[in-house]
Amino acid sequence: MSTPLAQSPEERLQRPPAEIRYAEELAALRACDTHHRPPGWQLSLLAARRFIVGDDEAGVSRKFVGDTALVERALVTLATNRGLMLVGEPGTAKSLLSELIAAAVSGDSTLVVQGGAATTEDQIKYSWNYALLVSEGPSTRSLVPAPMLRGMQEGRLVRFEEITRCPLEVQDSLLSLLSERVVSIPELEGSEAMAFARQGFNVIATANTRDRGVNEMSAALKRRFNFETVFPIPDLDTEIALVEAEATALLRSSGVTAAPDRDVMEVLVTTFRELRSGVGRDGSGMDRLSSVMSTAEAVSVAHAMGVRGWFLRGEPADAADLVTCLAGTAAKDSPEDLARLRRYLEQRVSGRRGAQWKALHASRHLLAGG
Structure with missing residues (x-):
């Protein structure tokens, strides 16, 4: 020991x-x-x-x-x-x-x-x-x-x-x-x-x-x-860097030695920004969640993902961990938000390039209440 x-x-x-x-x-x-x-x-x-x-x-x-x-x-x-x-x-x-x-x-x-x-x-x-x-x-x-x-x-x-x-x-x-x-x-x-x-x-x-x-x-x-x-962080790269840094510090204090994967953090922050603003990255309109999808919530989800991946599998968090941890954030204010999140994973994420985006779409069935 x-x-x-x-x-x-x-x-x-x-x-x-x-x-x-x-x-x-x-x-x-x-x-x-x-x-x-x-x-x-x-x-x-x-x-x-x-x-x-x-x-x-x-x-x-x-x-x-x-x-x-x-x-x-x-x-x-x-x-x-x-x-x-x-x-x-x-x-x-x-x-x-x-x-x-x-x-x-x-x-x-x-x-x-x-x-x-x-x-x-x-x-x-x-x-x-x-x-x-x-x-x-x-x-x-x-x-x-x-x-x-x-x-x-x-x-x-x-x-x-x-x-x-x-x-x-x-x-x-x-x-x-x-x-x-x-x-x-x-x-x-x-x-x-x-x-x-x-x-x-x-x-x-x-x-x-x-x-x-x-x-x-x-x-x-x-x-x-x-x-x-005090306004939300306008720049995507700045927000990704902040979430990654804060999550790393929290994970270290929780006994997790594996650093967050940068590509997973990009998927996480982009998802939060789109669900927060109701605007897709291509500029098109989409369902906006009534729940708070703030930078602080993104840090909390990144922390939970890292804990889940490390203590359950002994590895950094992946897109499947993101799906399982998102439900607790999305369903706080309205049951309809869970349905909006499900539509986002099924419709908006489909077809996006990148291994982690494809993994996120493939893991949509893990969403609680599905």
Whole structure:
């Protein structure tokens, strides 16, 4: 029986935050950063941009495949007193971008509020240690700061994921935070009853365009944010390279040593792009899936394919693995999507050149529900 290699504590984490994954790059950028920094920032705007979009000459990897001008506008917004709202289709790397920005600006991307129907104001601002509250009464010892209060006290960026999934009254609890830069704690007395934001505090929120109508933001809250839209990756080759790189990293962390096959990745990404846009590669119209066929979903499917091929057969994933793994993605939102996917495999893939396209068509019978 083989003995697993010794791993560091960071390597044993399923997904370390960006400030841990890229600690060496951040340290090097801080050491050579001679540009002006906004108050409370750990990097200048120029160094933060280099960290996110990469710099080959400085040995800094590109982490966000998107519009550099978008990154610049986002950083400029956060250097002011306006919050940043990232909107876009699910899976367009909004959360990744917010994490990278927080790691660059604050050195900490873990101050996160995850929005949802069950999110409460306590989870945003603060709560209490009730044992201490009963024994000692309200005090700073019994106060348990939530991400927003910590971000204000420490002068750090706070990430609010999927804000439009929260009830409207919970969203509006941010109004005084973003305008007055203060949290009122009425249970305490004197100077402790008000917590004022330190330099460096701001908020990055995300909302996907499919959920924006669930709990529409109030006009007052919208005015406190600058909105930036994150679009899907327009270039096929760039998306293939990204999916291949991300899938390779995920497979390595799952114990898979076989790298993804480039031709299989091309088939996977092309399939996702066509089903996402409703336009074939020849420009003709076709059925578009209602399910989210994003780059992030493509990475997830590539990961599942690699795990399936390696642990079931001891070899890299092939087109048959793609068919079996696609069903779980295609059938999330509508049963009709499975039928659309079946028609795509039967009609659109037929006749395409390339061994993997032919294998994909030949494996169409493996589609669940067929």
